[in-house]
Amino acid sequence: MKYYSTNGKAPLASLQKAVVKGLAEDRGLYMPERIQRLPEAFFRADGSFVELSTRVANAFFGEDVPAADLQRIVAETLSFDCPLHQVEPGIYALELFHGPTLAFKDVGARFMARLLQHFNDGKGPVNVLVATSGDTGSAVANGFLGVDGIRVFVLYPKGKVSPIQECQFTTLGQNITALEIDGTFDDCQALVKAAFMDAELNEALRLTSANSINVARFLPQAFYYFWAYAQLQRLGLADNVVCCVPSGNFGNICAALFGKRMGLPVKRFIAANNANSVFYEFLQTGSYRPRPSVQTIANAMDVGDPSNFARIWDLYGRSPEAIRADISGATYSDAQIEETIRDCYARTGYLLDPHGACGYRALKESPQPGEVGFFCETAHPAKFKDTVERIIGAPVAIPERLAAFMQGEKRSIPLGKDFEGFKQFLLG
Ligand SMILES: *Cc1c(COP(=O)(O)O)cnc(C)c1O
Numbered sequence: 001m002k003y004y005s006t007n008g009k010a011p012l013a014s015l016q017k018a019v020v021k022g023l024a025e026d027r028g029l030y031m032p033e034r035i036q037r038l039p040e041a042f043f044r045a046d047g048s049f050v051e052l053s054t055r056v057a058n059a060f061f062g063e064d065v066p067a068a069d070l071q072r073i074v075a076e077t078l079s080f081d082c083p084l085h086q087v088e089p090g091i092y093a094l095e096l097f098h099g100p101t102l103a104f105k106d107v108g109a110r111f112m113a114r115l116l117q118h119f120n121d122g123k124g125p126v127n128v129l130v131a132t133s134g135d136t137g138s139a140v141a142n143g144f145l146g147v148d149g150i151r152v153f154v155l156y157p158k159g160k161v162s163p164i165q166e167c168q169f170t171t172l173g174q175n176i177t178a179l180e181i182d183g184t185f186d187d188c189q190a191l192v193k194a195a196f197m198d199a200e201l202n203e204a205l206r207l208t209s210a211n212s213i214n215v216a217r218f219l220p221q222a223f224y225y226f227w228a229y230a231q232l233q234r235l236g237l238a239d240n241v242v243c244c245v246p247s248g249n250f251g252n253i254c255a256a257l258f259g260k261r262m263g264l265p266v267k268r269f270i271a272a273n274n275a276n277s278v279f280y281e282f283l284q285t286g287s288y289r290p291r292p293s294v295q296t297i298a299n300a301m302d303v304g305d306p307s308n309f310a311r312i313w314d315l316y317g318r319s320p321e322a323i324r325a326d327i328s329g330a331t332y333s334d335a336q337i338e339e340t341i342r343d344c345y346a347r348t349g350y351l352l353d354p355h356g357a358c359g360y361r362a363l364k365e366s367p368q369p370g371e372v373g374f375f376c377e378t379a380h381p382a383k384f385k386d387t388v389e390r391i392i393g394a395p396v397a398i399p400e401r402l403a404a405f406m407q408g409e410k411r412s413i414p415l416g417k418d419f420e421g422f423k424q425f426l427l428g
Contacts, residue, residue, distance in 0.1 A: 001063045003030040003215065006310040015064040016119045019112070019216045020126070022209045029310050030215050032060060035261040043229065043265060050078050052230055053223035059262060060219050065118060073114040074223075077107060082224055084231045084374060087350045091363055092374040094228045097353075101138040101168055102380035102402055103300070104252065107224070108217035109143025113150065115216045116208070120149045127426070128152045128210045129195055131188035134161045135300045135379075138168035140210045141176045152210075153426070155179045155188040158414070164383065164402065171408025179425075183417035194419045201423055212251035213307050221255035225264055228374050242366075242373040244270040246359040248301035250279065250308035252376065253327075257315060260326065267371065269327045272362035274298040274354075277331035279306060284329075286320040288313075297334050297387050298354035300379070330362035337361075338391045345392050353381040353388065 002012040007028030013021070018030040036059040047055075054074045061070055080098040087093050099106030120126055128150060130140045137154040144152045154169045158180045170178040181188050192209065195201055212218050225243060232238045243266045245253035253271050260266055273280050274296040282288045290305030316322040332340070340357040344350055352360055359375030367373070381388045382398045389396050398406075415421055 001060075002033045004033060005029070006031060006314045015061060015215070019115055019119055019214065020208055022211070022214045029213050029307070031311060031314055032215070032219075035258060036060075037261075037263045040263070043233070043263065047230070049081060049223070049227050050075050052226050053078055053220075056223055056226055056259075056262070057220065060222075061115075065115070069118055073111065073118065076114060077110040077220065078223070080106075082227055084228060085350070085377075087344065087360065088348050090367065090372055091360070092228075092232070092372070093350065093352075093356065093360070093377040094224060094374045095377045096224060097377060097380040097383075100142045100401065101135075102383050102399065103135055103139060104221070104224075104376065104378045105136060105139035105212075105217075106143060108212065108220055108251070109139040109210065111143075111220040112210060112214055112216035113144040113147045117147050117149055122149070124206060126150050126206050126208055128208055129155070129192045130210050131155045131185065131192045132161070132169070133157070133185040133299070134165040135383075136211065137161075137178075138165055141169035141172055141178075144210070145172050145176055146174055150175060152176045153179055155181050155191055157185050157188055158182050160185065162386075164385065164406065167405045167408060167410060170410045170412045171405055173411065178412035179422075180412040180414045181417055182414065187417040191417065191419060191422050195422070195426065198419075198423060201426060204427055211307075212249050218251040218255050218308065218311075219258065221252050222259045222262070224252075224376070225256045225259040225266070229264055229266065232372060232374070237372045238265065240368075240371045241266045242268050242270065242363065242371050244272055244359045244363040244373060244375040246298070246301060246355040246376060246378055247271045247273060247279065248276070248303040248306065250306040250312060252378070254308040254311050254315075257312065257326065261315070270359075270362045270366065271327055271329050272358040272375070273329065273331040274301050274337065274358055275331065275333050276302055276304055277329075278304060279309065280329035280331040282309075282320070283324055283327070296354075297337055297384070298358060301355055301358070328366065330358070330365065332358050332361060341388065341391050351381045351388065351392070351396070353377065353379045353384050355379055 005024035005028030007026040009026035010024035096104035293304035356377035
């Protein structure tokens with residue numbers, strides 16, 4: 001299958017090129033030329049998370065990756081479950097936080113690492129550069145950990161990520177190198193961008209990026225939605241399903257919308273935002289006006305120009321009406337997020353994280369008769385321990401997996417924010 005650019009000014013690319021390059025030459029995002037509809041029988045079939053996901057992966061990547069390899073890649077990626085948890089009647093949390101770093105980006109990162117390894121032609125290691133303000137670095141570092149032929153450099157701003165986040169990418173060793181940059185997140189991102197533009201560096205090293213614009217990172221997230229549907233169906237609740245996704249860069253919900261194109265019987269979608277409400281406003285006005293992000297307590301959704309908007313825009317033929325027919329929006333202030341966490345915990349005993357709280361609230365505020373809804377609980381509340389403890393006024397236990405990271409020895413290399421120093425480091 002070929003991949004085209006959402007900007008329409010780059011040549012069609014193979015899957016291999018789309019995965020290795022990430023972004024098209026015209027700076028557009030790659031889209032698959034066709035989206036295969038799954039037969040109705042698929043939605044009635046029994047099967048495990050891995051079995052259903054292998055079928056979905058096959059629809060996307062089956063022409064380009066041999067079936068046995070794809071099956072292994074999916075099985076290795078999904079070494080943990082994504083269970084549905086009933087929070088209250090008619091509202092389910094799809095818990096996407098049971099992977100190594102306790103947030104949903106694990107699946108995309110693990111899948112991408114294995115697909116990149118599959119496509120590596122053996123001409124020396126592939127170097128993955130990733131700038132992080134916290135969550136992406138841990139998912140990518142853990143997803144790529146121990147994968148042969150790939151080296152990962154995580155650039156993070158010194159003193160500006162939480163201790164829990166920091167230990168998730170500085171204690172791993174092996175093929176993961178953490179670079180502690182004396183600067184801000186924007187400085188880290190600028191260093192990575194400059195590296196991709198530097199001719200000498202690209203001559204000497206094979207560089208790639210692992211952010212959510214990569215097709216290999218966002219498409220596998222569709223697995224979640226087929227699995228949620230299968231679980232609801234086993235409960236006899238699959239007739240009028242509403243799916244709500246807390247959204248930042250819109251990669252996760254975009255994968256869900258691809259699922260719908262493949263025939264997934266979800267009635268409607270909700271994109272839940274924090275105070276960064278560019279998409280919400282787009283739904284109201286029909287015009288897309290990106291702007292700088294504002295900081296919130298749901299910080300993995302602090303995005304002012306969601307990169308996957310380009311994919312949604314393309315998928316719906318650039319029609320705001322068509323988008324509105326499938327997706328509604330919601331936006332919540334920090335105060336509303338706090339109120340939601342407190343209220344849900346007091347009434348149901350279920351502890352939300354600040355991102356999932358936006359999803360829960362958006363679902364709860366828009367019920368229609370006969371609907372059953374699920375929202376993605378995108379991170380474990382312990383990842384935001386200080387915030388959540390302050391909100392509920394009680395201690396939050398740290399899961400063993402997370403505690404284990406905190407026991408490891410922190411190793412990182414301090415670097416300044418000047419490009420020359422970073423470049424010499426990579427070359428040496
Ligand atoms: C990345 C992230 C999101 C936002 O997902 P997008 O695919 O960028 O929309 C939501 N919640 C958590 C916890 C995240 O880490």
